Amino acid sequence: MIRDIIAKRYAKAFFAFASEHGVLDQATEEVQGFAALLADHEDLSNVLNNPVYETSDRKAVLNVVMTKMNISDGVKAFLLILVEKNKIKYLAPIVSYLDLMVDAAEGRLHVDVVSAAPLDDVTAGRLKQKLAELTNKDVLLSIKVDESLIGGLITRFAGMVYDGSIRTQLNKLGENLIKEW
Numbered sequence: 038m039i040r041d042i043i044a045k046r047y048a049k050a051f052f053a054f055a056s057e058h059g060v061l062d063q064a065t066e067e068v069q070g071f072a073a074l075l076a077d078h079e080d081l082s083n084v085l086n087n088p089v090y091e092t093s094d095r096k097a098v099l100n101v102v103m104t105k106m107n108i109s110d111g112v113k114a115f116l117l118i119l120v121e122k123n124k125i126k127y128l129a130p131i132v133s134y135l136d137l138m139v140d141a142a143e144g145r146l147h148v149d150v151v152s153a154a155p156l157d158d159v160t161a162g163r164l165k166q167k168l169a170e171l172t173n174k175d176v177l178l179s180i181k182v183d184e185s186l187i188g189g190l191i192t193r194f195a196g197m198v199y200d201g202s203i204r205t206q207l208n209k210l211g212e213n214l215i216k217e218w
Contacts, residue, residue: 044130051115051131052138058111065139067112072132074102075125086126095120146174148194153186153202168194 055064075082081102085095099120103113119125140147148168150156156164161180168176172194183191188203 040127040130043124044127045134047119047124047127047131048134048138051135052142054111054115056142060109060111061139061142064109064112065135067106067108068115068128068135069132070106071103071108071112071116072128074106075128085120086123088123092121140177144174145177146172146194147177147179148192150178150180150193151183151186151191151202152180153182153184153188153190155182156180164190168192 051064051068052061055061075085084090084098096117099116100113103116108116116125119128150164161178165176165178186202186204187207189201191202192199
């Protein structure tokens with residue numbers, strides 16, 4: 038919970054700064070690249086996150102890495118603040134929230150769909166088109182299969198869940214029958 042609050046706060050600040058300076062796409066790519074580097078290099082992550090090392094030493098290591106990556110000054114300042122405030126450990130969720138904010142600003146919507154059976158291209162296309170019409174967004178579908186649904190779909194986007202699965206319908210029917218007895 039606190040992780041999400043911190044991540045959202047820093048993502049909003051980064052988004053506002055990068056947008057205001059007209060470098061949102063470039064800055065987002067740079068911070069995503071650095072987050073991927075941290076995820077791939079546990080030793081670097083441990084050094085930057087470990088309060089045993091002096092903040093000045095951690096910032097020096099970070100500066101060396103950022104210079105080799107040709108990271109822009111604005112992103113450098115942001116990452117240095119994260120190290121200084123001992124918040125670099127939240128970089129992955131910060132990037133996740135940042136991605137959502139960028140997508141929202143650019144009119145994209147990620148939709149997770151769980152289906153009882155694989156959807157053919159025509160059905161997936163119609164679903165994508167219908168969701169695009171309903172939301173007025175460019176829909177990016179992620180489709181997974183869960184045979185335990187029996188039939189139907191579960192659709193998740195924008196913090197909402199639309200459950201049209203047969204499994205849920207049968208569970209509700211069973212609950213109603215039990216209540217009436």
